[in-house]
Amino acid sequence: MDKELLIPTSFADDRVDGVDKVTGKATYAAEHQLANMVYAVFVCSTIAKGSIKNMILADAKRAAGVLDIIYYANCPAVPGYNPYAKDPNKKGYEWRGLKVFNDNKVYSNGQPIAMVIADTMERAVHAASLVKAEYVKEESDTDFENAKADEKKLKKPGEYKRGDTDAYKKGEVSLEEEYTIPSETHNPMELHATIAAWDGDDKLTVYDKSQGPKGTQRELAQCFGLDEKNVRVVVEYVGGAFGSGLRSWPHVPAAVIAAKKVKRPVKLIVTREQMFTTVGYRPHAWQKIGISAGKDGKLTGITHHAVSITSRYEDFGEGIVNVSQFLYDCPNVNTSYRLLPLDVNTPTWMRGPGPATGCFALESALDELSYKLNIDPIELRVINHAVLHPISKLPWSTKFLKECYVLGKEKIGWQNRPTVPGSVTEDGMLVGYGMAGGVFGAGRGQASAKGILKADGTLTLQSAVSDMGPGTSTAMVTMGAQFMELPANKISFELGDTDLPNGPTQGGSGTTSAIGTAINVVCTALKQTLKEMAIANVPAFANLKPEALKYEQGIISVTDNVSINISYTDILKAANKPEIEVVKDSGRATAEAQKYAMNSFSVHFVKLHVHPVTGVIKLKQIVSAADAGKIISENTARSQMVGGAVGGIGMALTEEVNIDNRYGRYTNANFGDYHVPVNADAPPMDVVFVNKADIIISPTGAKGIGEIALVGVAPAIANAVYNATGKRIRNLPITPDKLI
């Protein structure tokens, strides 16, 4: 019997938390009700650089309901802010990132400088509006273009080279172009929020919007000098994050500080405007690519330089140029990466970090090269397909990239693509087709899971991960059903609480393979335990060895004589145990990584229309083809791909943080002016999966979807715009003014 058929079809594909989400029962961070809770609201800086001379608090203090106003001068000592103060030789943990309310320094515009705590939300918001600061202002620098030109301002994290440097300069057919992307914000729909509650002096409970409950627990324990086990972090539901929940931002310790000071539970919600200045973003980046090929299309040289911004108080860098080192076979590659600190808040990982930015340049450049070579862009990529990883020379665990080209090409109708840009119209609109590839690292990280098999026939699986939307619970239930050979409606998955076994941080498309593996090991152990229990407690199995027994669909039987059998629920009853439980680890894929390169791949195809006069772009269709290993849940996997493509639409066409360099202040920090895609921006979308298991990476067969869903979408759109208009836009977003 095909094991997958065991999952009732009515249940198999629906999200296990679907009913909670459509009825409003799903509880997100700010929605937990605690007795006696009060509200904290941030006051943020209005200059980009300098120090606070004076805080004017009188009006706020006398406003109704105000319990306290915390700022640098009265903020209780936070051990992790200054861990070496007491004993400089003792190793302490220093809070990374902005130490909110630690001193009077201002590092960026919109930095939290004070916090008002009041008994109702309205009173806290109002009183916060009455707090004013007097500054000693310093000259700020947020002008990327200007600052980048000054070599002295750049930090140098990395260089890479194989073969000849700048070989493209001597190539038969070559080009050299510059590409830029503006800063882009995650802006998940749920506002970041933290509720903190102290129990005495050394126990803390925090409800937080976090992609990693365990990570947040660790950060807070270190920051406040607590035992990890005394910090409980609860993350029941996460309303999207896309990377913004990968670390704790200033509001997390701030809520904890506030709760400590007023001795009541405190809820701190980051406003939408503050989401632009306090919880990270994809950094503004400039890239230059030089690329060359022979007339046969074989790449002969790639040079890739990148500069991206960071804050003054923290270095954040990502693998922007790495894609050029390994995505295609090329003998001569050199890359460099530089960081440019400016008077801004710290950027962070955002969906597809590194490759999303890098592939915009590389995949645009390849498209440009294809026109120069007069070779179809898909064909050009096939010609340069890397069989072995170009750096490590290792084979890939699995690589079905060529299959993606074939599947996607057919679905989009690639044969209709105009070979001469700007030559075809439909209903008066210019027609364009484009494609581009995406890639992200795959692997198997560390995770633990607990399985509790009960005599009532149910299996509860647990891990302290959170689910920001991809459908982790659904995937775990599906895999639990497969590994334990039980109907999915007998399985439940519990997550989002640090009291559960150690789960990974949800990021880098690694959750399914890590926890899925732990669940696989848990199920194997449960089966073994059941066999041993049958031998010890059921007379018919007495004196047999576990190896002589087999487990199938909830039944233990003697392999040589299946008429001797017993259901697992009866074994538990015979042993007089209401339940059995095991905790197991996934184990990292360290040994496998010595032998294989591991990546997920995607190829995105776009058809669009461009208005010949106004430059307005109307997407007609997007097809995303992915080699993401085995697809655990077709339904949620497809939704992830579609969602990533929508994110890519924003990156390509609308999203851009604007900064007024005179004040170092964002001018569009709201949804009215920072344009994320809305329903009317999303065309019909198709997703095709190669759906071949990668069992080298993990027994789940999965490789990961979240990042490759977005990586490559923006260049595919840019390439289609060129195909429609003959205009190559190398600075995102592609707004109509750039086309007319």
Next chain:
Amino acid sequence: MPTQNKNESRRDFLKKSTALAALTIASPVLTKAGENDEKIAALFEQMPLRLEVNGVAHALSVEPRVTLLDLLREQLHLMGTKKGCDHGQCGACTVHVDGKRINSCLSLAVMNEGKKITTIEGLANGDKLHPMQEAFIKHDGFQCGYCTPGQIMSAVCCVKEGHANNAEEIREFMSGNICRCGAYPNIVDAIMEVKKGGQSL
């Protein structure tokens, strides 16, 4: 900022009139005027409000500055209605007021005197999900679920208004509800199915 000044002078006025208020109401609390200035002012800032939420009648006393969204979430603890921006730019807070979809963050609670409010918690009929809720599950019209209550409330009205005749029209009339997870095509499919089903919503 002028609005703040106005607000403050109203508060100051209320506080100055404490003695008068004490006489009028003759409450023993009010006689300790000095330290209780703020509490008294706060008391005067409450306004009576009657409205019906999901079939339940409420007689409340609220500050005029409280939005309908914050009333629902922070005072009535109906957390199903979400806050995504507080500025009428995202649709996460969509509820029905007398059968029409509105952004509850843009409506002061006191403006809804005598009105009937329906939130996501009031959409299902007991355990029986509303057809739109069913369709959202079937077509996976969400990922994280945060925009979902707003999408569903909006979708129900989109159909009722007669703005769900084809995919293109649905896309336009659902564009006030942002989904950062990008579930748009699935949301359109869900609405198309409900529209085709022809049930009365």
